[in-house]
Amino acid sequence: MGPRGPDLGCAVPIRRPRRAASLLVVALVAVLGLAGCAPEVVDGTIEPFTSTGGDLVGREPCPASEFECITLTVPADHRAAASPAWEVTFALRPADVEARGVLVTATGGPGSSGIALADRYTSAMDPEITDHYDLVFFDQRGIGRSEPFVCDRALSSFEEVLDASSDAGERDGYAAAAERFAGNCFAEAGVAPSDAPLFATAQAAEDLEVFRRWYGAERLVLYGESYGTQFQQAYAAAHPDRVESLVLDGVVDLQTPLRSFAAESARAYSDVLAATLAGCDAEPVCAEDGPGASAAAYDALAAELRAAPRPYDHPLADGGTEERELTLEELEGAAMASLSSPHARRQLQRALNAAAGGDELPLARLAAATAGADPETGEVAVDPSFSPALFYAVECQDYPTVPDGSTGRAELDRWLDSAAADGVAGVRLDDVYYGDLPCLFWPRGEEPVRPPAAIADPPYPLLLLTADTDPNTPAGNAQRVLERAPTDAALLVLTDGPHVLYGWGYACVDRAVTRLVTTGRLPARPVTTCTDSLAEAYVPLPPASAAGYDDPWETVDLLLAELLGPSFEAWPGTDALDLGCPAGGNAGYRITMAGAVRIALDGCAWTPGAPVDGVATVADGGTGEVTLDVTLPFAELTLSGDGNLGGTFRGERVR
Incomplete structure (x- = not known):
């Protein structure tokens, strides 16, 4: 575990039902940038906002926290001359010694509560930051204390899945179910479908501008991780003169269209899985526990589970056992959620080796943990610090998926029929490619969906952090953003590293971030490479006797x-x-x-x-x-x- 605490392979502790796993992953992934597979470019738009708001609603200590929770009014629609007021909550921790500036952290998702993560993230910061910077986290509109958008019942009833092999009848059924799900979700959340555009990142970024004006900060130091890089880019593009410096960690390239996101991230997940399996074969301790050819064993297990679940005896705390089944859904869910850090990759290696030897329990418990399910009952718990519904609400408003003159059903065919051309047909973990299909049937406003604007040649120092084995936001994203920001920008690449680098104990990363935040200085070279291990040191499985x-x-x-x-x-x-x-x-x-x-x-x-x-x-x-x-x-x-x-x-x- 790193300084931020236990690591399940996700930058944010996401608990979610398996059916939503692909959607939650896709929000964090983008193009791998493989030769010959360059994505088309999507131009974002800087919205003409006329933001007001900023009235103080409440100010109190955040529960069990060093932070103070500050709730402000913001316009529900920053574009409108007159708009109903919403309430958004920010968490503030003043500098321990003397403030030199304000550091704002945007966490991953979309759908995570920044306030819930504030203390844990702060514990990993250098004292030079906590001594001299006021720290700000927030619950983005739609989560936690900020106009929560929640539809757990609708989510639990939406089970439909598709892939490229689905026939016309199955596609029709999916389209009808996705439309029902969207309608049920908005009804349960108590939000009018016509208000769907209010949850777009560009709208949420303006809430931060309301806070900046209320707090009286001339400029902000911005740090964003994963989806948070999307949020901070949206703010920085709209308010470049209000940015002191910007750190993007696990970078989303906003000029990549959604289907390209999905296709290349599916390939990236499969590539990292293959590397993790090969890494076990190459590591003597792991190989001694393993089946001899880990990739072949994984494929054989997947084929077996595709045909029928594998029964096993699950030990209970009272000393008894209960017959349960290991499913393909659990295998792929555990694999997908275990590829984003060296720690999680080691856990996956151990669980797969155990399953190859006939012990299904470690893999079943890994699957339960990564899905947010109780390890004994298998019931999925509702996590108040994460909203899968907000994932949809943001994702489906940030990326145009249905062109004018087309329909969701027509675009569904186009998406599924493009799997082979997109290089996804036959890859492991192809669920990632299909995860955003509900966006084809999500409500939209009267105006076309416009993605957040990308930054270009910023007037402030920009530090990009990535790993060459990040399946969520592959390194090509950061490289493309760097190419569009040729001056006063630097890229740090961690070989074999995780998704999201800062705060997990990597000295070369943490030093670079601390230096930029506190001095505004970037690394001397435009591209710096540091080294990690693909997986943590393997711990052998329990002996047979x-x-x-x-x-x-x-x-x-x-x-x-x-x-x-x-x-x-x-x-x-x-x-x-x-x-x-x-x-x-x-x-x-x-x-x-x-x-x-x-x-x-x-x-x-x-x-x-x-x-x-x-x-x-x-x-x-x-x-x-x-x-x-x-x-x-x-x-x-x-x-x-x-x-x-x-x-x-x-x-x-x-x-």
């Missing part, structure tokens, strides 16, 4: 990899979590009065004959130091917070 535990340090590594795996990382900590262990016993997760995570092990076994009793503790709500005090039939082990291991192992003192 107790005799396989032959080293105390490796035993501790295994216990922590299992205890602090996907189910722990996805756990919100609001309620108790009790997990059945694969070979008997259970593990109970609780938050202590001191704010630490306490994990009580009661005969918890991953290997027959090797039950574990004792306690593990993770400080700072699950992001801090780890301690361990456990007994096994052959060992008594104590791990201190500073990393020292003591006790006995197979009759000998641990040194």
